[in-house]
Amino acid sequence: xxxxxxxxxxxxxxxxxxxxxxxxxxxxxxxxxxxxxxxxxxxxxxxxxxxxxxxxxxxxxxxxxxxxxxxxxxxxxxxxxxxxxxxxxxxxxxxxxxxxxxxxxxxxxxxxxxxxxxxxxxxxxxxxxxxxxxxxxxxxxxxxxxxxxxxxxxxxxxxxxxxxxxxxxxxxxxxxxxxxxxxxxxxxxxxxxxxxxxxxxxxxxxxxxxxxxxxxxxxxxxxxxxxxxxxxxxxxxxxxxxxxxxxxxxxxxxxxxxxxxxxxxxxxxxxxxxxxxxxxxxxxxxxxxxxxxxxxxxxxxxxxxxxxxxxxxxxxxxxxxxxxxxxxxxxxxxxxxxxxxxxxxxxxxxxxxxxxxxxxxxxxxxxxxxxxxxxxxxxxxxxxxxxxxxxxxxxxxxxxxxxxxxxxxxxxxxxxxxxxxxxxxxxxxxxxxxxxxxxxxxxxxxxxxxxxxxxxxxxxxxxxxxxxxxxxxxxxxxxxxxxxxxxxxxxxxxxxxxxxxxxxxxxxxxxxxxxxxxxxxxxxxxxxxxxxxxxxxxxxxxxxxxxxxxxxxxxxxxxxxxxxxxxxxxxxxxxxxxxxxxxxxxxxxxxxxxxxxxxxxxxxxxxx
Amino acid sequence: xxxxxxxxxxxxxxxxxxxxxxxxxxxxxxxxxxxxxxxxxxxxxxxxxxxxxxxxxxxxxxxxxxxxxxxxxxxxxxxxxxxxxxxxxxxxxxxxxxxxxxxxxxxxxxxxxxxxxxxxxxxxxxxxxxxxxxxxxxxxxxxxxxxxxxxxxxxxxxxxxxxxxxxxxxxxxxxxxxxxxxxxxxxxxxxxxxxxxxxxxxxxxxxxxxxxxxxxxxxxxxxxxxxxxxxxxxxxxxxxxxxxxxxxxxxxxxxxxxxxxxxxxxxxxxxxxxxxxxxxxxxxxxxxxxxxxxxxxxxxxxxxxxx
Numbered sequence: 023x024x025x026x027x028x029x030x031x032x033x034x035x036x037x038x039x040x041x042x043x044x045x046x047x048x049x050x051x052x053x054x055x056x057x058x059x060x061x062x063x064x065x066x067x068x069x070x071x072x073x074x075x076x077x078x079x080x081x082x083x084x085x086x087x088x089x090x091x092x093x094x095x096x097x098x099x100x101x102x103x104x105x106x107x108x109x110x111x112x113x114x115x116x117x118x119x120x121x122x123x124x125x126x127x128x129x130x131x132x133x134x135x136x137x138x139x140x141x142x143x144x145x146x147x148x149x150x151x152x153x154x155x156x157x158x159x160x161x162x163x164x165x166x167x168x169x170x171x172x173x174x175x176x177x178x179x180x181x182x183x184x185x186x187x188x189x190x191x192x193x194x195x196x197x198x199x200x201x202x203x204x205x206x207x208x209x210x211x212x213x214x215x216x217x218x219x220x221x222x223x224x225x226x227x228x229x230x231x232x233x234x235x236x237x238x239x240x241x242x243x244x245x246x247x248x249x250x251x252x253x254x255x256x257x258x259x260x261x262x263x264x265x266x267x268x269x270x271x272x273x274x275x276x277x278x279x280x281x282x283x284x285x286x287x288x289x290x291x292x293x294x295x296x297x298x299x300x301x302x303x304x305x306x307x308x309x310x311x312x313x314x315x316x317x318x319x320x321x322x323x324x325x326x327x328x329x330x331x332x333x334x335x336x337x338x339x340x341x342x343x344x345x346x347x348x349x350x351x352x353x354x355x356x357x358x359x360x361x362x363x364x365x366x367x368x369x370x371x372x373x374x375x376x377x378x379x380x381x382x383x384x385x386x387x388x389x390x391x392x393x394x395x396x397x398x399x400x401x402x403x404x405x406x407x408x409x410x411x412x413x414x415x416x417x418x419x420x421x422x423x424x425x426x427x428x429x430x431x432x433x434x435x436x437x438x439x440x441x442x443x444x445x446x447x448x449x450x451x452x453x454x455x456x457x458x459x460x461x462x463x464x465x466x467x468x469x470x471x472x473x474x475x476x477x478x479x480x481x482x483x484x485x486x487x488x489x490x491x492x493x494x495x496x497x498x499x500x501x502x503x504x505x506x507x508x509x510x511x512x513x514x515x516x517x518x519x520x521x522x523x524x525x526x527x528x529x530x531x532x533x534x535x536x537x538x539x540x541x542x543x544x545x546x547x548x549x550x551x552x553x554x555x556x557x558x559x560x561x562x563x564x565x566x567x568x569x570x571x572x573x574x575x576x577x578x579x580x581x582x583x584x585x586x587x588x589x590x591x592x593x594x595x596x597x598x599x600x601x602x603x604x605x606x607x608x609x610x611x612x613x614x615x616x617x618x619x620x621x622x623x624x625x626x627x628x629x630x
Numbered sequence: 631x632x633x634x635x636x637x638x639x640x641x642x643x644x645x646x647x648x649x650x651x652x653x654x655x656x657x658x659x660x661x662x663x664x665x666x667x668x669x670x671x672x673x674x675x676x677x678x679x680x681x682x683x684x685x686x687x688x689x690x691x692x693x694x695x696x697x698x699x700x701x702x703x704x705x706x707x708x709x710x711x712x713x714x715x716x717x718x719x720x721x722x723x724x725x726x727x728x729x730x731x732x733x734x735x736x737x738x739x740x741x742x743x744x745x746x747x748x749x750x751x752x753x754x755x756x757x758x759x760x761x762x763x764x765x766x767x768x769x770x771x772x773x774x775x776x777x778x779x780x781x782x783x784x785x786x787x788x789x790x791x792x793x794x795x796x797x798x799x800x801x802x803x804x805x806x807x808x809x810x811x812x813x814x815x816x817x818x819x820x821x822x823x824x825x826x827x828x829x830x831x832x833x834x835x836x837x838x839x840x841x842x843x844x845x846x847x848x849x850x851x852x853x854x855x856x857x858x859x860x861x862x863x864x865x866x867x868x869x870x871x872x873x874x875x876x877x878x879x880x881x882x883x884x885x886x887x888x889x890x891x892x893x894x895x896x897x898x899x900x901x902x903x904x905x906x907x908x909x910x911x912x913x914x915x916x917x918x919x920x921x922x923x924x925x926x927x928x929x930x931x932x933x934x935x936x937x
Contacts, residue, residue: 120843
């Protein structure tokens with residue numbers, strides 16, 4: 023893709039970064055050397071703690087001056103002259119930042135100043151580096167917003183960040199970064215916080231503008247799929263060390279280092295790793311479902327006006343029906359705001375539902391209060407996304423895992439410690455770890471502790487809400503394995519809430535795709551993923567990056583730039599009846615009938 | 631924005647109304663007969679005279695009736711007359727109010743200036759010596775009782791050194807009470823500003839601003855301080871209310887001729903109409919200031935302004 027004669031815009035040699043820690047220093051980037059060529063995308067890949075973000079910030083002098091020590095050389099070529107970046111003062115680096123090298127960050131929701139308008143934020147960068155008048159800067163800003171494919175660009179200038187969606191904010195960041203036509207764009211995990219469909223849009227936008235302006239892109243990411251889709255060359259890092267570098271084709275097809283091989287092997291690939299469905303359960307009509315949810319609705323009031331009256335409601339979950347059978351894994355898939363987490367919580371009565379019924383093992387538990395639910399909590403456990411936030415930092419992990427045993431009086435006091443030790447060993451930790459505190463463990467280990475706590479009271483169901491999202495791929499693969507072996511051994515049902523279709527394919531027997539609070543498609547995982555019928559499912563699957571450069575096609579496909587509509591509806595709006603049809607002759611594959619009549623049909627589809 | 635403003639004004643009006651209710655029933659909360667307590671010192675008052683006073687205060691009528699009369703007069707700006715001297719309460723309060731406002735507003739300005747700057751510096755130099763020194767200072771500021779601090783500065787700067795007058799109403803006499811009143815508030819504001827700015831300094835958007843190549847003052851003032859002001863302003867209104875309370879004691883210590891000193895005299899003399907007038911006046915000021923702070927808050931925060 024890149025001609026060999028592309029000029030080098032940035033040449034980094036022996037870049038090391040260390041941080042002072044008390045009296046000692048910790049080296050986080052060790053003697054990295056690489057070149058960035060004009061018009062190419064260099065992907066810097068590594069798991070968390072690999073030093074990839076620190077390295078990029080060191081180039082622009084954005085690390086805290088009092089604790090970070092940077093050494094080495096970074097030659098930037100601009101207009102024919104060479105400038106060494108690392109020896110520059112902060113003041114002269116300011117002329118490089120945003121002008122020759124621009125950056126965009128991971129979290130579009132927090133990367134823009136909330137109190138300044140989009141226009142002000144765009145224009146201040148332009149006015150800092152270019153000799154333009156305010157009105158010229160305004161026009162340039164508007165044209166940059168248009169380049170970033172932002173509709174109604176002129177109107178956006180007066181808007182504030184909170185009025186834009188995450189995808190739109192990332193577009194603003196890109197417009198801002200490219201306004202001064204930098205030689206290099208450093209994109210630090212630019213799509214990690216975005217939904218896959220939006221990720222595809224943003225990757226494509228970066229690629230288009232890169233070609234248009236002949237900008238070099240340094241794409242920092244942990245996602246091998248994104249690398250395969252968007253990069254020309256790859257640089258693999260691990261714990262601050264250089265692992266290997268090469269063209270995308272080379273690294274993916276013939277990885278030289280063992281670490282790269284492990285990394286690539288850990289990536290769940292869509293369409294390749296289907297789990298054998300436990301057919302006996304779902305096809306056996308006599309099996310009593312653990313959960314039987316019918317037409318469940320959850321709405322949140324939106325209060326407006328002088329007297330704070332309810333004028334509209336967020337329809338977070340809309341007429342959802344599903345069943346969860348013993349021992350199976352049902353995945354709820356959807357993008358952010360699709361209502362998947364709310365549904366997971368509503369089933370457990372953690373969020374009040376406004377219509378529909380929830381049956382647990384045949385008993386109607388709809389609207390049960392916290393005290394009524396308490397005896398059931400023993401049988402239904404939850405695992406959350408952030409394993410650090412869900413462990414009390416002031417208690418030892420042993421005490422945390424012991425807590426449910428005490429609470430539900432599961433085993434006699436004398437055996438409790440022994441039981442906790444058993445649980446630790448079961449999830450792949452050592453019994454010696456029991457006396458340590460959560461902060462002394464890595465993310466993956468913490469999630470194992472959360473799992474140990476969840477299985478401590480021998481539950482029938484575990485609701486896992488994005489429990490793998492915060493983990494690196496290699497760790498993720500291990501935790502998936504653990505969950506699967508626990509499920510086989512203990513026969514636990516898993517309601518697996520996730521946005522990651524590849525992981526879902528690996529772990530689940532059945533999958534339900536959610537969109538705007540509704541289930542639009544549901545059925546055996548292999549069937550839904552290989553033969554998606556609903557247009558939304560198709561769109562979602564198409565947007566998933568493929569971790570194989572020979573099959574990568576995201577950037578060549580025409581993209582749907584539309585945004586997901588708002589789930590806020592007026593209280594007077596009539597909600598059409600939501601019907602689903604089973605299109606499979608054997609087994610199940612329900613697809614939403616989107617053109618369903620407004621009037622409730624007399625024959626209600628029993629979903630699942 | 632209009633809705634927001636109307637909501638604030640409505641809740642302010644409601645607060646003032648509830649205060650009038652409380653004030654009117656206040657007198658009935660006094661154990662025993664208030665009139666008898668008022669005139670307990672003067673043994674010469676005859677029961678007939680007491681009855682007459684009771685009648686003139688309206689205390690011989692039903693509570694509801696009394697409230698209606700009170701509100702009727704209040705809406706015409708009539709807060710009654712003082713028991714000692716038969717002066718108009720409203721006039722008396724209006725005469726003294728400018729002094730109190732001068733004192734509290736100067737103290738607030740000082741507190742915001744000192745607290746704001748030191749909190750900002752402490753946050754910027756977090757963990758380093760300026761932070762440690764300033765934060766130790768705030769602990770002292772918060773722990774020292776204002777009346778004690780007042781007596782100390784009075785004896786040191788006025789009596790011993792003679793730099794400022796011991797009492798009086800000029801600008802020179804304003805310095806010591808204003809500084810004393812500001813000291814504690816500056817410490818509280820300093821701590822709030824520090825913790826707010828530490829949060830703001832860790833935000834991603836400051837990295838964005840720096841990566842744009844903006845100068846340090848622009849990053850710190852335009853991006854950091856402007857965002858930090860929002861939570862800070864929201865507590866300033868409450869701080870002002872505390873300050874009004876503190877002003878009562880300070881005015882007394884420094885013989886500052888404000889409403890607070892008048893109130894203390896009224897309490898000693900059990901001049902109920904004056905106490906009632908004072909409570910209403912103070913609560914209205916606090917309500918007005920908090921409405922003003924809410925407006926400022928909305929002005930600073932586009933999320934509220936745009937609604």
